[in-house]
Amino acid sequence: MSAVAVRFAPSPTGRLHVGNARGALLNWLFARKAGGSFLLRLDDTDTGRSTEEFARGIEDDLRWLGLDWDRFAKQSDRFALYAEAAEKLxxxxRLYxxxxxxExxxxxxKIQLSQRxxxxYDRAALKLTDADRAKLEAEGRRPVWRFKLEHNRTAWDDLIHGHVEIDMASLSDPVLLRSDGYPLYTLSSVxxxxxxxxxxxxxxxxxVTNTxxxxxxxxxxxxxVPTFGHFSLLLDAEGGGLSKRLGSLxxxxLRAQGIEPMALNSLLARLGSADPVEPKQSLQELVAGFDLTRFSRAPARLDPHELETLNARILHELPFATVRDRLPAxxxxxxxLAVRGNLATVGDAADWWTVVQGDITPVIEDEKVVQAAIETLPPEPWDATTWKGWSQAVAAKAGxxxxxxxxxxxxxxxxxxxxPEMAPLLPLIGRERALKRLRGV
Structure with missing residues (x-):
């Protein structure tokens, strides 16, 4: 049996959204779990809308998620293969x-629907004679090219849906080539x-039906014929369609909003499966627990609040080395370590850096307590134990x-x-700054 090989095939007509990311991630996890390969293929045959900027953006988005690829292809480099395949058909x-x-x-x-x-498609084109076709072309018509389906029952064992059978007589013969000879998705993808x-x-x-x-x-x-697996589509938290909101997702x-890539990965890797969503710090942890057969046919709901909560939980465990370059100078x-437990995003750390190192407006709520604090403020050096001893002294003096x-x-x-807890914050504030603030300056 050949090694597992999967692909993620976005069109570079825009940036990736969460729906795209889920497809990329599930394919990547499947490949890595099986020791196989992951192909990034840009379906860029829509030359009117595909751009290099979007292509680079897709690659940047995948790198941000940590999803590396083993092979790369662009459909725009492969037109000769599509023409060869069409000629064979x-x-x-099989191609007419x-x-x-x-119109x-x-x-x-409309007539068919009115007749229930x-x-x-009624395959009327198959009844045309050479003379009929010549006459139509003399009128300026250029044909599309349809693939003639065999009217049997086509079946496959889907990794998620189980056994699937489609009555092919219920489907129209798909168009594989436009009237200008340009290949459409069904042909180029296959x-x-x-x-x-x-x-x-x-x-x-x-x-599913396309399959x-x-x-x-x-x-x-x-x-x-490859093995197929069709995962459920994403819905919003209320069960509505997500497609209208993908622009905001x-x-x-999400990156600009401060969402961590592993927060998104952790959520998307489990949405729609029987496994609970848990914060993971690495893709390797997700690979270890990944099983596509545990995904169900039920629609998966994406709740932005769940993503935000997961993001905070991941932040609270992030080591300093992973965020060093994203913190204030x-x-x-x-x-x-002092502030991460209180952050929703890494960007929020800048606010707390101002609190410990910058100028703030102190709030004097109880002058008796504050005066006792000034009188008992210990000399430096300070460490994480200073707060406990000092606050006990303030308590005794102020009652x-x-x-x-x-x-x-x-x-x-x-x-x-x-x-954040004051014990680790106090040494960061320092005695001089603390005394100034206690005096309300």
């Missing part, structure tokens, strides 16, 4: 010209998957305890009524 009688205009096809669909018949040795095609369930026609196309072209936007490991003690001290020293 013509010679075998059809001359109907879009004519729409009229036929499925709106399937040719690439077959030529590049893709063993498993893992994609959204909106492709039946593509299986016949693989067979007609003499390619090995692009990877570029001068911020060290002691600062990161207060609990919130009446700690809240006024926190407000005076940080200007905030809540935040």
């Amino acid at each position: 013509r010679k075998s009688g 010209p059809a001359y109907e205009t879009p 004519e096809l729409e009229l036929r669909r 018949r499925p709106p399937v 040719v690439d998957d077959g030529d590049l040795g893709i063993t498993h095609v893992i994609r959204g369930e909106d492709h 039946a026609a593509q299986i016949q196309l693989f067979e007609a072209l003499g390619y090995a 692009s990877l570029a936007d 001068g911020a060290g490991e002691d600062f990161w 207060v305890k609990g919130r009446a003690l700690f809240h006024p001290l926190r407000l005076a020293l940080t200007g905030r009524d809540k935040g």
Whole structure:
């Protein structure tokens, strides 16, 4: 049996969104779990909308997620292969010209529906004679080229859906070539998957019906038919379609909002499966627990609040080395360990750096407590034990305890009524700055 080979095939007509990312991640995890290869293929045959900028953006988004690829291909480099495949289908009688205009096809669909018949292409083009075709072309018509399906029951064992059978008579013969000879997705994708040795095609369930026609196309072209797996589509938290909101869920936007790549990976790797969503610090941890057969056909719901919560949980465990370059200048490991448990994003650390090292407006809530704090403020050097001894001294001198003690001290020293524990913050603030703030300056 050949080694597992999967692909992720986005079109460079925009940046990746969470739906794309889920497909890329599931394919990548499947390949890595099986010790196989992951191909990045840019489906850039839509020359009117595909751009180099979007292509680079897709690669940047995948690198941000940590999803490396073993092979790379662009459909725009492979037109000769598609033309060769089309010619093979013509010679075998499986590709035929059809001359109907879009308006004519729409009229036929309406008639079929009015007669309570499925709106399937009626293969009228197969009844045309050479003279008929010559006359139509003399009128200026140029045909599209349709793949003639075999009207049997095409079946496969889906990794997620189980056994699937499609009555091929219920489907229209798909168009493989436009009237200008340009290859469409069904042809180019099958040719690439077959030529590049893709063993498993893992994609959204909106492709289930397409798969039946593509299986016949693989067979007609003499390619090995890959194994298919169709995962459920993403819905929003309320169960509605996510497609209208994908613009706000692009990877570029999530990155700008401070979402960590492993927060998104941790969520997308489990959404729609029987396994709980858990924060993971590395892709290797996700690989170890990945099992595509545990995914169900039920729609998966993406809750932005769950992503934000997961992001915070991941931040609270991130080591200093992974965020060093994203912290304010001068911020060290002691600062990161002190504040990370209170952050929603790494960017929030800048606010706390100002609290410990910058100018703030102290809040004097209880002058008696603050005065006692000034009088008992110990000399430096300070460490993580200083806060406990000092606050006990303040408590004894001011005759207060609990919130009446700690809240006024926190407000005076940080200007905030809540935040990270004061024990590690106090040495970062330092005696000179602490004394100034206690005096309300």
